[in-house]
Amino acid sequence: MPVPSHRQSFLRQFWVLPRPAKTILVGTFCARFASFMIWPFFAVLMARNFGTSIAELGVVFSLSAFAALIASPVSGIIADKLNRRAIMLISALSILGLYSVLAFGRDEQIYFAVIVGMSVANGALEPLLRSALGDCAAKDEDRPLLFHIRYYLVNIAGALGPLCGLWFANQNSNFAFLAGAVAYAVLALCIMKSVAPSIVVSDREEMPISTLLKTAVVDRLFLTLFISNFFLVILYAQIDEPLTFFLMSLETPDINGIIASINVTNTSVVLIVHLFLMKWLVELEEHKAILAAFFFLMLGLLVIASNRSEVRELWLVAIALATLAEIIAMPLFATVVDRTAPVRLRNSYMGLYMLSNAGAAAVPFAAAMVIERIGGGPLFLTSAIMCVPVAYLGFRLLSATRQREKIAEQAS
Template structure:
């Protein structure tokens, strides 16, 4: 990862990166407090709130697949600008909603709008950067921008008094409006640049291509299992720690701080150390670190010193630094030039794992307890590691056949 690669980024790439940082930071100033608003304003239960949030994730996963296909068929530019306008409308609705069904509709629209933005944006990065090292750098920087926004957005929201304030959704709408304007300016600057090849297949034919790519489908299933596991650290773990009473808030805050610190400070140094490793070798390391972290969570007694929990979180965070940026790179390597949008859209199916984790975590916690949840999660990760191995073998076999 060479910093000199940054000079190769064109205006639309910088629009994606700067817009990602701006919108993710403003989004995370507000969105984590969505549950507070729903409970305070409408008295919804935890289950009802969970259903609304899961609906947003699942709606986005379904739509992303078709939007990715459309971006291959119609081009990225108009879809990216339209998605920004859809975000503006979404968060204005959330800012004005005075009934619970409007909040539910806004949450669903937020998932759909994000699905309209993510696949075309990631595909466009690959379209405009033909050199693989430069392309990989752009995907790494984009992931870093997402993490910066996710790490500091909630803290800024807390400092600015946005916790549970409905009108703060207007700030997110403004951020996406600026993002859309940046796209318009950037696309005008490259209006004469040659566009990538278009997808001449219909949607059902595109789905058959995806389904027949066994290496890619195993990769998506493995990514979904990893996301399912990771969400237990964000949702189920804090429920498990609630029995600590007054200790849970400072402890979980410290864990969030460790996670954010590792991601912000260590992402590029760690990836520099692993520069000579293949993408699948990095995946194996990331999955191994995730597995070790959840085994640690399952083994740690509730009355253990705080540093035990922080050590496990550190291991998980290093695994995240290694693993999550590699997801996009693997999808990018798997996708044909004319189907990049469809492949990145299919990559959003990992949201299924995100939506299932809170429900499954609550059930396992209630019936079997925390150690059983975390150790079973480690088993799920081992299966994901097996699927990555199978995916790598199929990918290698396909390359061998094509070379012959």
């Protein structure tokens, strides 16, 4: 696989992708831009407009996360059996409508309902967008590049979205929700143009969904990735809503500016690494990658826990360190899951893999309770300490899997 060494070569590789892949990536970029523009500011917006407490915010974000997790495998299984494109269009148009409701709604309960509804629709949509992108790969060697480009574009959206969102938040304007509706209209058009109703398989590959699901359950590599990601996202999730809650509890000045800076820092680190270290990331062995990821995440959490003076630059250093963990693990896991999934089960595999985010779903509520009672310092310190045993577990699982693969290759 050719590896881009600078921005120009990366763009050249994007333009030579198959048209369906480019269309899916453009739609994904628009949808993620809208999400990054709006979602980071939801907590501050509701607290300011409705006086919503941190505990209430924790409940609604956790509930919405669990709802999204349930929707992901359900949509994947249904898509493998029925019409994938129809499910994707229904999900995208539902989010479009819900953003329109937010643009004109002024009630706290409406916001709660819309947040949960959008989470369900996004949960149903995300695994199908990934599997549709994987279908664009002519051979397995093309998959890493597709998913790295996807990851790269998502993080460009992550850099630009919060800047637009900050302006809307400071203006206390609801026009951001209309912009989100337009973004999902573009995504719906991209889905119509580029996504086949279902995955084309041969008669030999066609089999009952129940049989295919059993394949996923006994797939040791899939389970290894699932378990590793399950614990990774719990600890990584501490730098999302919990960090926002922590800043709110500290009554940090210019909190909107800090939230925007955090998101831009996260994305900037990702973009720089993709431009200059992609070759190393692609070639890094899985068991070594998991150690490196948890090491950087532990450092980031320790910086947050120790920043008692609320130095703005230290928040950003912590995010940069945690982002290094993200860029090592996230594209790697998605690529391996897509590559190893049976063709007829690709949507289901992606949906089931999304369940590995279940641990993060409870994080906003649990973190809100801890922060309100004993503060954020102990929360982030404990999370940093937990990185050590979890890294060891992931290393052992991935090392054992790698050894079995080598033995199988030698035997064949």
